[in-house]
Amino acid sequence: MTTSDPPTPIAISPHGVADPNISRDPALPNAAYVDATEWQHERDTVMANTWAGLGFSADIASAGAVCPVNFMGLPLLMVRDQNGCARVFHNVCRHRGMQLVAEAGEAGLMVRCPYHKWGYDLTGQLRVTPNVGGMGVHEIAGFNCADHALTAVRSEEALGMVFINLSGEAPPLDEHLAPLLQRWRALAGESFDRDLQADTSEFGAMTLEVKCNFKLAVENYCESYHLPFVHPDLNTYSPLDAHYNLIVDPLASGQGTRTYDLTRGAEDPLPAFAGWDGDRLKTAEYLSLYPNVLLGIQADHFFAILLIPEAHNLTRERLQFMYASDAALTEQHRSRRQSLHEAWNLVFSEDVSVVEGMQQGRASPAFDGGLFTPLMDVPTHHFHQWFIKASLGQAASLQQKQSS
Secondary structure (H helix, E strand, C coil): CCCCCCCCCCCEECCEECCHHHHHCCCCCCHHHHCHHHHHHHHHHHHCCCCEEEEEHHHHCCCCEEEEEEECCEEEEEEECCCCCEEEEECECCCCCCECCCCCEECCCEEECCCCCCEEECCCCEEECCCECECCCCCCCCCCHHHCCCCEEEEEEECCEEEEECCCCCCCHHHHCHHHHHHHHHHHCCCHHHHCEECCCCCCEEEEEECCCHHHHHHHHHCCCCHHHHCHHHHHHCCHHHEEEEEECCCEEEEEECCCCCCCCCCCCCCCCCCCCHHHCCCEEEEEECCCEEEEECCCCEEEEEEEEEECCEEEEEEEEEECCHHHHCHHHHHHHHHHHHHHHHHHHHCHHHHHHHHHHCCCCCCCCCCCCCCCCHHHHHHHHHHHHHHHHHHHHHHHHHHC
């Protein structure tokens, strides 16, 4: 049998069907985790040619809000313009390359460079150039502000997040996300993604700094194999044998469970999504949306984790909780939101030592890619094959352009 033959099922478990062929497939080599040059190359190829998560819509909740983000070494700036449109620019003044915004906040109608006070409106247009023609002279012949707007990055919003496409060549975001949205709209209702309400209270978000390559965080989130060993408390109420593997081609993989309990530890359960399938109230699904977003959906809440790669071996994980309606954000449900925050904080904190340990292990010449077991590593295998294909596809595309 060749690797191009269809998979031969060898076992059926709650996780699904095992595939013996995946043990033969290549995995990402150590360099993909420990090499800073390779990390930057991935940014300009794999990451640039798809939709990557940059920030949360709640980061720029109101018109005039600005939020700087360092994305794999690129200084970027999210803004909300006066029409409510989220935009992303390179966070650099067109004059002398000064970083425009250092901290999140409110810019009002204009972003001002701290160096020479050039001012850009929130659509990126250069509007004021103080003293450009000498003291008190703000215009000069031969210099047209319209020629020097901020450099924009293609961006769109979905699922409470701001996504970017650095190359500008990916399909529209709604087309890109269509397989995932189709699946979850069938589970949670046609309007679930439009109904999401971000929790901006002290229980609405969390951040972890993890000393690992962002891909290891993706891989760890994909699979439930480690659940009994790394998450003993979680395994008591969401055991391994209640989980199933989940593939959403071509953009995501992960796991689901059939034992989510809306009432666990809560006298007053949160309101569920209005369109949630009543026969699947205990279903919950957790997907790694390639390349750097982790998602979780339950009948009473949704969360997204942005993996912001700050170095080849350092990742900032930002989590935002979202709910089905404003009713969930009232004082009535404060204790339930607090308990969810505490429970998930425990789970994600338990993963830190695992992904950091894998990062340390990638320094060993005795390991270079490892292997995929036929059943429990199916989601991780899918991610590796997606990443390898994206890398090879971009290399072939560049070769073609150079030869033409």
